Amino acid sequence: MPDHIQDLLAFLDGSTTAVQASGQIISRLQESGFTALAETDKWKLKAGGKHYVCRETSVVAFVVGSQPLIQTGFQLAAAHIDSPGFKLKPESIKTENNVTRIVAEVYGGPIISTWTDRELGIAGRVTVKRDGVAEIKPVDLQRPVAIIPNVAIHLNREVNKGFEYNKQNHLQAILDTGTQAGNPLLAALAEALQVSPEQIAEMELFLYDYAKAVLGGLQGNLVISGRLDNLGMSHIVLSAIRETEKPQATCVAALYDHEEIGSQTEQGAGSSLLGDVLERIGLVLGLNREEQLIAQRKSFLISGDMAHAFHPSYPEKYDASCSPVMNGGPVIKWNASYKYASTAASSQRFASLCAACGVKYQKFAMRSDLLCGSTVGPIIAAQLGISVVDVGNPLWAMHSVRETAGTRDHNAMVKVLKQYYQ
Numbered sequence: 331m332p333d334h335i336q337d338l339l340a341f342l343d344g345s346t347t348a349v350q351a352s353g354q355i356i357s358r359l360q361e362s363g364f365t366a367l368a369e370t371d372k373w374k375l376k377a378g379g380k381h382y383v384c385r386e387t388s389v390v391a392f393v394v395g396s397q398p399l400i401q402t403g404f405q406l407a408a409a410h411i412d413s414p415g416f417k418l419k420p421e422s423i424k425t426e427n428n429v430t431r432i433v434a435e436v437y438g439g440p441i442i443s444t445w446t447d448r449e450l451g452i453a454g455r456v457t458v459k460r461d462g463v464a465e466i467k468p469v470d471l472q473r474p475v476a477i478i479p480n481v482a483i484h485l486n487r488e489v490n491k492g493f494e495y496n497k498q499n500h501l502q503a504i505l506d507t508g509t510q511a512g513n514p515l516l517a518a519l520a521e522a523l524q525v526s527p528e529q530i531a532e533m534e535l536f537l538y539d540y541a542k543a544v545l546g547g548l549q550g551n552l553v554i555s556g557r558l559d560n561l562g563m564s565h566i567v568l569s570a571i572r573e574t575e576k577p578q579a580t581c582v583a584a585l586y587d588h589e590e591i592g593s594q595t596e597q598g599a600g601s602s603l604l605g606d607v608l609e610r611i612g613l614v615l616g617l618n619r620e621e622q623l624i625a626q627r628k629s630f631l632i633s634g635d636m637a638h639a640f641h642p643s644y645p646e647k648y649d650a651s652c653s654p655v656m657n658g659g660p661v662i663k664w665n666a667s668y669k670y671a672s673t674a675a676s677s678q679r680f681a682s683l684c685a686a687c688g689v690k691y692q693k694f695a696m697r698s699d700l701l702c703g704s705t706v707g708p709i710i711a712a713q714l715g716i717s718v719v720d721v722g723n724p725l726w727a728m729h730s731v732r733e734t735a736g737t738r739d740h741n742a743m744v745k746v747l748k749q750y751y752q
Contacts, residue, residue, distance in 0.1 A: 334569050334744050335545070335553070335737050341565050342543040342555045346453040347536045348587045349468050351411040351561060352387040355568055355585055359391050362572040369606070375614045378576045383607055387411070387587040388597035390607045391571050393751075395580040399612055400621045402579035403628030405751055406716065407571070408599070408706050409564040409635065410589030413557040414438030414729045416445065416501065418452070418535040423505070423515055430506040430514055433498065434478070434537060438590030442495050444731040445537070449474035450503065452515075454535040458525055464532075471522055474540040476503040503537060539731045551657055551737045558725060558733040560589070562740065563634035566723075570747035580611060581751040589635075589706055599706035605714055630679060631718045632750060633671060633707030634743075636735070637661035637694050639724030647697065654692035654724045657736035660684065660743045663705075663720040664695045670720035671707035680719045680746075687749040689742045692724075 341358075345351035356366075364380040367373050375381070375394050382391040388411075395402060415437050422433035436442070453470035478501055483489055495501055506514050513527065520527040543555035553562075564585050571583035584607075588598035597603060608629075612622040640653040654661045662677050663670040684691045696702040711718040723739040 334565070334741060337569070338553065338562070338565050338740060339543040339545070339555070342557060342561055345411070345557060345561050346451060346470055346538040348387050348412040349455045349534070350453055350470060351564070352384065352389060352585075352587070353468055355389050355411070355564070356382065356384060358568060358572060359389075364391055364572075373610060373614050375611065383603075385601075385603050386597040388603055389585045390582065390604060391568075391585075392580060392582040392607070392611065393571065393574050393577055394611070394615075395577050397578045399580060399615055399617060399625040400628075403625050403630065404582050404608060404611075404716075405577070405579045406582045406584065406604075406629060406631040407567045407747060407750070408584040408586065408604075408631060408633050408710060409567045410560045410586045410599070410706055411564050412438070412587050412590050413559060413561065414440035414590050415731075416440070416503070416537040418503070418533075418537065420515070420533045420535060423513060425506075425509065428507055428509065429504055430510070431502045431504050432476075432515065434501050434503050436497055436501070437536065439729055441727070441730045442501070443493075444727075445501075445539075446478045446480045448477065448731060449540040450476040450478070450537045451540045452476060452535055453538055454533070456519060456523070456533045456535075457531045458523060459529050459531055467523055469519055469522055469535075471518055475518065476505055476537055478503050541732070545737070546734070553735045553737060553740065554732060556731055556733070558735050559636040559728050560634075562636055562725070562735055563722060563743075566740065566743045566747055567634055569744050570751050573748055574751040577752055582608070584706075584710075586706055593706060593709055599709045600713070604710060608714070626714055626716060629714075629716045630676070631707065631710055631716050632680065632747065633705050633710070633718050633720045635663075635705040635707075635720065635722045636725040636728060636733075637663055637722035638728060639726050639736075641726060647700070649695055649697045652693050652695040654694050656724045656726070656734075657738040658724065659690040659692050659739060660746060661692045661694045661722050661724060663722060664693060665702045667702070668708055669702040669704040671705075671711045671718035672720045673717070676717050676719035679717075680721060683746050683750050687745050689746055694722075
């Protein structure tokens with residue numbers, strides 16, 4: 331089996347925001363022979379055909395199976411491409427006391443303190459006006475241009491006893507010092523895009539950790555990077571669908587934006603995106619409405635989102651009976667309130683896939699006195715009536731600016747997803 335770790339590192343470094351992650355996904359799909367389909371066009375499909383649909387920043391890719399949908403259903407996997415962090419308020423930029431700063435709005439649930447005193451980049455997308463027409467352009471300044479500095483300990487003696495950052499006042503990113511004419515951020519964006527500042531209109535910009543993804547540990551079996559939650563699982567789903575050739579069942583990979591803020595957007599897991607794509611595949615392949623519903627009930631979804639690895643410095647935070655270890659294998663995730671969608675039947679199906687390719691798996695459940703996060707799995711299960719198992723790879727420091735995962739877990743999960751699709 332090929333080692334996917336070097337491509338993972340490149341994917342992490344290139345996916346500085348969900349906008350760039352979406353672009354990385356599309357370029358990799360195109361390299362593997364997938365062609366774009368527009369939601370506003372009629373589709374033509376045939377067995378073995380490899381296609382993708384992009385709605386805003388979310389991407390659904392699929393390979394048409396050789397067997398009838400009404401017999402096989404869809405083989406689906408899903409993950410999300412966004413990560414917790416900070417979104418900029420471009421209108422808030424100002425220069426006072428010789429310092430240019432901009433207000434950063436919290437996106438999702440980051441561990442805020444880990445974002446301070448670090449070199450930060452700026453990336454996202456803007457609209458550029460050309461001849462009276464505005465087009466959306468991805469942009470990444472590709473250099474450390476921002477920092478959120480702490481105040482010195484001499485001015486905040488209690489900081490190591492716990493400190494709550496005021497999200498409006500304390501998390502403003504400093505971009506420059508000195509007096510400049512005009513808007514220095516707009517000038518930097520215009521230079522990066524090779525346009526004039528006057529051509530740039532609306533902006534969706536995020537801060538990102540400028541440090542590169544690296545391999546760590548004495549044996550090099552740890553991946554240390556920003557955005558592993560959830561680009562790690564997105565890369566696995568993407569790698570598996572790219573290597574799927576002429577399957578019997580129609581295989582689908584859904585890679586969503588906006589999971590970290592609840593998924594209730596035009597392109598989130600709570601949208602019509604996946605249901606629309608599945609229905610259109612069925613229609614083009616000749617299914618009527620009843621047959622489409624039969625196909626969906628015969629379908630299965632693997633929902634991939636990173637899992638909590640046992641942290642030896644915080645044993646009191648774990649249920650000892652369900653605490654997966656780093657590089658101990660993929661994790662099936664359970665929750666009594668179905669924040670994870672796993673059931674006995676869906677978990678058994680994933681366990682059988684692991685057995686078929688010689689991969690050991692683990693289980694995770696939160697302590698009963700702690701709140702559990704959620705995934706896209708329960709949303710899709712409820713919307714489409716599809717059986718779902720929630721899985722993930724072990725991770726330390728989830729939602730930190732730098733997270734840690736295991737190389738062996740990553741390669742093992744790719745192996746399981748390839749077995750599933752093929």
